[in-house]
Amino acid sequence: MAHKVSVKKGVNIEIISIIWMVIEAAVAISSGIIAHSLSLVAFGADSIIELIAAGVLLWRLTIEVRGASLARVKKAEKTSSWVVGIALFLLAVYIVIASLDKLITHQGADSTYIGIGLAIASGIIMPYLSRAKKRIGSDIDSKALRADGSCSIVCAYMAWTVLAGVVIIALLGWWWIDSIAALALVYFVVKEGWEAVQEARGKEDACGCCH
Secondary structure, eight states: OHHHHHHHHHHHHHHHHHHHHHHHHHHHHHHHHHHTOHHHHHHHHHHHHHHHHHHHHHHHHHHHHTTOOSHHHHHHHHHHHHHHHHHHHHHHHHHHHHHHHHHHTTOOOOOOHHHHHHHHHHHHHHHHHHHHHHHHHHHTTOHHHHHHHHHHHHHHHHHHHHHHHHHHHHHHOOTTHHHHHHHHHHHHHHHHHHHHHHHHTTOTTSOOSOO
């Protein structure tokens, strides 16, 4: 009974994560487009990719709550990991090309207080979700949920990187800092993509989702 209650908590925390990622993606992409901020758009795009992985994990937990076998979810989970991994690698390529283009053509971003607010909120919320996922994952012995918790802290790192960029633009007006911040995100995006591919290949301890 206690196990089932913990699994339900896992479902609830994933629902909260998905709701936040929808908000995060919508605000980041819209404010990024308005401010011509590549780092914000990339942050929002990453959030959309995270939704794919989070949705599969939510499906898996929901099936477990209902007492069904998880075997039928494994194939979809693996497919999702491949899709997420490839999408993240493509996102990394896009960030690099777009950042270099902006640097070469001297295109900067405008300051955006919405972006600052979003980055601060993500930097606070994601560590909380990370701790909750790891705790519940340990309670129900779910490697996938524990890995998801580890990935949530990566999202916090990304938020802090974006925050540093938008704050510097707002305070100092350095046109090139947005592209540099976006290039810094490539490390996290590629890391997440590699872990997703490892998950798809059957590496159990890999962080198969970005979040």
